[in-house]
Each structure stands twice: as C-alpha cells, then as structure tokens.
Amino acid sequence: MSGETRDYDYDLIAIGSGPGGQRAAIQAAKLGKRVAVVERTSGVGGVCVRTGTIPSKTLREAAMALSGYRDRGFYGASYTAKQHVGMEDLHFRADQVVRNETDVVRHQLLRNDVDLHSGHGSFLDPHTIVVEGEGGHGRRTLTARNVVIATGTTATRGGGIAFDGRRILTSDDAVTLDRLPRTLAVIGAGVIGLEYAGMFAALGVRVTIIDRRPRLLPDIDAEIMDALAFHMRRSRVTLWLGEEVRDLAVDEGDDGKVRIELASGKHIVAEKALYSIGRTGATARLGLAAAGLTADARGRLAVDGHYRTAVPHIYAVGDVIGHPSLASTSMEQGRLAACHAFGIAARSVPALVPCAIYTIPEISTVGRTEEDLTRDGVPYEVGKAQYNEIARGQIIGDRTGLLKLIFHWETRELLGVHIIGEGASELIHIGQAVMTYRGGVDHFVDAVFNYPTLAECYKTAALDGLNRLESWQTPAVAPPAMTA
Structure with missing residues (x-):
C-alpha cells in the first residue's frame, strides 16, 4: 500500500x-494532527530534563547561592553562604526542579x-515503530505517516577507559555524585566540561582542565574566552591546553586516586x-537500517534544510543531528520539521540563534566574532562596556x-554581541532583536534603558564604539523624523 493512501x-x-x-509533537497537534510521543524512560523531557540542561544548570545555581560566589566581591574570597556545602544540598534543589519540569512537559x-x-x-519499517516496555513487556506496534527522530545523545566514552560512575565519570554521572571531591580532573574543555569545572571550582574543589586544543572554545570570541580563562585561574583552576591524555588509570582500593x-x-x-x-547520538538501538x-x-x-533525513517522511532534530546541540535550537528544529511535514x-x-554557556562567569554570544570578520575582510569597529x-x-x-x-565600520549595522558576566544569557536577547531587523549601533545611543540595569551596558558600549570612529557625530543613515 502506498504512503499516500495507507491509513x-x-x-x-x-x-x-x-x-x-x-x-514537534505539540506543533503537529496544534495543526489538528494525530500525534504520539515514544519515550524510553518512565519520565518525559529527555536528557535535557533528566541529566542535561535542567539538572546541571540547577546544580550551578545552587552552587552559586550556597557558596556565596556572587557576594564575594563585597565580603571577600573566603565568604560562603553555607559553611559546609555537600552534594545533598545541591541535589535537594535539583530534584525539585526536575520533578516540576517533568510535570510541566507531561502536562x-x-x-x-x-x-x-x-x-x-x-x-520495523520506514512507517512502523515497535515500542517495547521494560524487560520486553508491553510490545506495541504503531504506524505513522511522518516520524521525527529526537533521541538526543549520550556521553561519549573513550575506548579502554574503566568508567565506574564514581571515580571516572561522564557528564551523565556528574549530576548524581554522592559527595564533593577535593580534587577533580576534567578531560575535555568543551561547553559541558567548562560548565562543570566552574561549578565545582566555585565550591572549593581544586580543578584541573586538560584539552588538546591550544585555546578554549575556538568558535567563541577570543577576548571573551581569554576573560573566562583569567577568571577560572583566579578560582584556582589549572588549565593544561594543547595537551593530550596518554594514559588514565585508577589506583586499587575504594579510595584509589585517578592518575593521568x-x-x-x-x-x-x-x-x-x-x-x-x-x-x-543515541541511535544505536533505533533499527535505522529497517x-x-x-x-x-x-x-x-x-538532514537537509528542512530537517529531513534521506527518507523524506522521516525527520531528525536536536542533538542527534549535531551542531549546535542547544535545547533552544532543538525546540525550533522540532517546530520547523513539523511545519514542513504538513x-x-x-x-x-x-x-542569529544565541548561544549561552553557563560557566562561572556566564557567557552568551550571537552573531559574528572578530576572528570571523577579520578572516572575511569585513571592516568593523568594536564598542565595550565593563560591568x-x-x-x-x-x-x-x-x-x-x-x-x-x-x-560594521561603514554602515554601523550590528554584527555581533558577546557578553561575559552575570545575566549574560538574558542580556543577549536585546542585541539579538536589533540584529534580526538589521539594526545599527546607533539604536542603543537613542534608546533609554531602565536605571540601574545591566542593559545600560548596550548604551555605554555603543558610545564607546562610536567614539572610536572619526566621523561618529555624523549618522551613517539619517534617523526617521519623530512625530508628536
């Protein structure tokens, strides 16, 4: 029976x-379609809710609050809101948030x-999904005109490494640690590694980061990443960059150390x-060949530009298709895939999708970097505001x-916004909105921001950038006439 006539x-x-x-499911449902979601675990929300974005960011927020990190600028580096912070303190907050978020998604x-x-x-075939309950019980067969694969990812495990979830961990294990270590080695300075390194360092753990690349996150603005490296070193984090792990072993005994x-x-x-x-990508058990x-x-x-795989009615979205692997982009990809399917x-x-990195301090960026523009020969100017x-x-x-x-040096069009500091992931959306409509830096000069707010940084940075231009007093484009 053809795909067009089959029920x-x-x-x-x-x-x-x-x-x-x-x-994807909600978008299809709002279009009046018959929709189902297959989830391998008893809860909903995927890795994002169980072991990824939600618990890790909640652990970070708890670490920031309990360690007193935000108030150390006033009370000194030794200040803590709670003298002895344990993993049970962090889990108390994370467990509540995960339960609530799971309920929200299900609802x-x-x-x-x-x-x-x-x-x-x-x-089972391109239009048929077999769903097997735990232990092979409750086997059901479902058919669908369109399928969206959104299975996410699992932590990559290196061959020959004895992961035990206690001494050698993946990021999936980190959210379930039973106690804080005194020392921690983080192998891999990607986004996840840096986020956990900053969180543990804020709690007083001596952290060492090892990465084969010569600089942190080379796709992010170099000045911003240099600032992060500086702040991490101030938190007693040791950075071994341009280094490769040759051997990783654990001493015998329950309290054995990890030697790298x-x-x-x-x-x-x-x-x-x-x-x-x-x-x-968590695709090994999907039966893709069928x-x-x-x-x-x-x-x-x-996938193609509409998130279709090689089989036109099967779409794939989220981390399972790779970069940028953000929860926000996964949501948008799911929406776009469902719309295209119908x-x-x-x-x-x-x-213009913003990127947020929940290190300590927080980072968020949108648009082009100086390195991109220099490589492409685009004339530009920079304006900065210090908090x-x-x-x-x-x-x-x-x-x-x-x-x-x-x-842009000539048109003054805003090309990129890069922030490090408290509230970066919120502040970035102001710049994103202006860039969406190809607005210029003059917009921030004319805008009035609430006082006192961090959003004022936009005005200060705009004035700083325009002061660098010899002809800054003459607008590149005459502003529209104001009417009463």
Missing part, C-alpha cells in the same frame, strides 16, 4: 520527548492531546576524573563582566 495510526510520531520531540503534551507511549522505540599521564610527560593525580570529550537510514561514526543523522510555511533565522562602569554591576557585585558590540 496510519498517527500523522506524526516523535521518538524522544526532549525539547525537539516535544516541540503540555497531554493538554494538546498527544499520546504518550512509554518504552523503547525502533523501526599526558603525552608531554606531565602527571596529574585527582580524586575523580570527569571525561567530557563530546556526545554520541527505515533505510544510517548514522555516522558518532551516531548522528544527516506543508505549513515557517520562518527562522538560524544565523564596573555600570551602577547595576556595582550593586550586584559583578565588577568583572564585559559586554562587547561589533558593528
């Missing part, structure tokens, strides 16, 4: 209830009439090691933050 159980099935699958799906099928989903040998001959000893060299699909060596699926026009601006120039920065005790605007 299916559902118009769309999303495999995975993380941000991508959830948003959103149910009130949109999305059917939930608990069990492991795999393809680098290719350069250096040796590092720590109570625990966090192995964070990336993520692998659907006519194959994944790459990291378990990722290739012929609904939808628009997005992927070049210590802004009253709000003094009030909250963040005197080290920085907001940086990059704009």
Whole structure:
C-alpha cells in the first residue's frame, strides 16, 4: 500500500520527548494532527530534563547561592553562604526542579492531546515503530505517516577507559555524585566540561582542565574566552591546553586516586576524573537500517534544510543531528520539521540563534566574532562596556563582566554581541532583536534603558564604539523624523 493512501495510526510520531520531540509533537497537534510521543524512560523531557540542561544548570545555581560566589566581591574570597556545602544540598534543589519540569512537559503534551507511549522505540519499517516496555513487556506496534527522530545523545566514552560512575565519570554521572571531591580532573574543555569545572571550582574543589586544543572554545570570541580563562585561574583552576591524555588509570582500593599521564610527560593525580570529550547520538538501538537510514561514526543523522533525513517522511532534530546541540535550537528544529511535514510555511533565522554557556562567569554570544570578520575582510569597529562602569554591576557585585558590540565600520549595522558576566544569557536577547531587523549601533545611543540595569551596558558600549570612529557625530543613515 502506498504512503499516500495507507491509513496510519498517527500523522506524526516523535521518538524522544526532549525539547525537539516535544516541540514537534505539540506543533503537529496544534495543526489538528494525530500525534504520539515514544519515550524510553518512565519520565518525559529527555536528557535535557533528566541529566542535561535542567539538572546541571540547577546544580550551578545552587552552587552559586550556597557558596556565596556572587557576594564575594563585597565580603571577600573566603565568604560562603553555607559553611559546609555537600552534594545533598545541591541535589535537594535539583530534584525539585526536575520533578516540576517533568510535570510541566507531561502536562503540555497531554493538554494538546498527544499520546504518550512509554518504552523503547525502533523501526520495523520506514512507517512502523515497535515500542517495547521494560524487560520486553508491553510490545506495541504503531504506524505513522511522518516520524521525527529526537533521541538526543549520550556521553561519549573513550575506548579502554574503566568508567565506574564514581571515580571516572561522564557528564551523565556528574549530576548524581554522592559527595564533593577535593580534587577533580576534567578531560575535555568543551561547553559541558567548562560548565562543570566552574561549578565545582566555585565550591572549593581544586580543578584541573586538560584539552588538546591550544585555546578554549575556538568558535567563541577570543577576548571573551581569554576573560573566562583569567577568571577560572583566579578560582584556582589549572588549565593544561594543547595537551593530550596518554594514559588514565585508577589506583586499587575504594579510595584509589585517578592518575593521568599526558603525552608531554606531565602527571596529574585527582580524586575523580570527569571525561567530557563530546556526545554520541543515541541511535544505536533505533533499527535505522529497517527505515533505510544510517548514522555516522558518532551516531548522528544527516538532514537537509528542512530537517529531513534521506527518507523524506522521516525527520531528525536536536542533538542527534549535531551542531549546535542547544535545547533552544532543538525546540525550533522540532517546530520547523513539523511545519514542513504538513506543508505549513515557517520562518527562522538560524544565523542569529544565541548561544549561552553557563560557566562561572556566564557567557552568551550571537552573531559574528572578530576572528570571523577579520578572516572575511569585513571592516568593523568594536564598542565595550565593563560591568564596573555600570551602577547595576556595582550593586550586584559583578565588577568583572564585559559586554562587547561589533558593528560594521561603514554602515554601523550590528554584527555581533558577546557578553561575559552575570545575566549574560538574558542580556543577549536585546542585541539579538536589533540584529534580526538589521539594526545599527546607533539604536542603543537613542534608546533609554531602565536605571540601574545591566542593559545600560548596550548604551555605554555603543558610545564607546562610536567614539572610536572619526566621523561618529555624523549618522551613517539619517534617523526617521519623530512625530508628536
């Protein structure tokens, strides 16, 4: 029977209830379609809610609050809000947030009439999904006109390494630690590794970061990453960059130390090691061959501009397709995939998707970097605002933050915004909105911001940048006439 005339159980099935699958399902449901979500665990929300974004960011917030990190600018480096902070303190907060978020996701799906099928989903053929409950019980067969694969990822594990979840950990293990170590080695200075390194350092753990690249996160603005490296070193974090791990071993006994040998001959000893060299697509058990699909060596699926795989009615969204692997982009990809599946026009601006990195201090960026523009020969100017120039920065005790605007030297169009400091992930959306409409840096000069707020940084940075231009007093484009 052809795909056009066959009667299916559902118009769309999303495999995975993380941000991508959830948003695809809800979008399809709002179009009046019959929709189901298959989730292999008893809870919903995917890795994002269980071991990824939500618990890790909640642990970070708890660490910031209990360690007194935000108030050390006033009361000194020794200040803590709680003298002895343990993992149980962090878990208390994280567990509550995870429970609430799981309930919110489930409620959103149910009130949109999305059917939930608990069990492991795999393809029997391109239109048929087999769902098996735990232990092989409750086997069901579902058919769908369209399928969205949103299975997310798992932590990549290096071959030959004895991961035990106690002394050698992945990022999936880190949220379930039973106690804080005195020392921690983080192998891999990607986003996840840096976030956990900053969190543990704020709690007084001596952290060593090892990465084979010569600089931190080379895709992020170099000045911002240099600032992060400076702040991490001030928190007693040791950075071994341009180094490669040759050997990783654990001493015998329950309290054995982790010993790391680098290719350069250096040796590092720590109570625990966090192995964070990336993520692998969770596709191994999907039965992709039965659907006519194959994944790459990291378990990722290739898609086109509409998030279609090689099989036109099967879409893939979220971390399982690779970069940028953000919860926010996963949601948008899920929405766009569902719209395309049912012929609904939808628009997005992927070049202006903001990135937030929840290190300590926080980082957020949108648009081009100085390195990009220099490589492409685009003339630009930079304007900066230090948090210590802004009253709000003094009030909250963040005197080290920085907001940086990059704009075209001739047209003054805003090309990039890069922020490090408290509230960076919130502040970035002001610049993103202006860039969406191809606005210029003059917008911030004319705008009036609440006082005292960190948003004032935009005005200060704009004035700083325009002061660098010889003809800054003459607007590149005459502003529209104001009417009474």
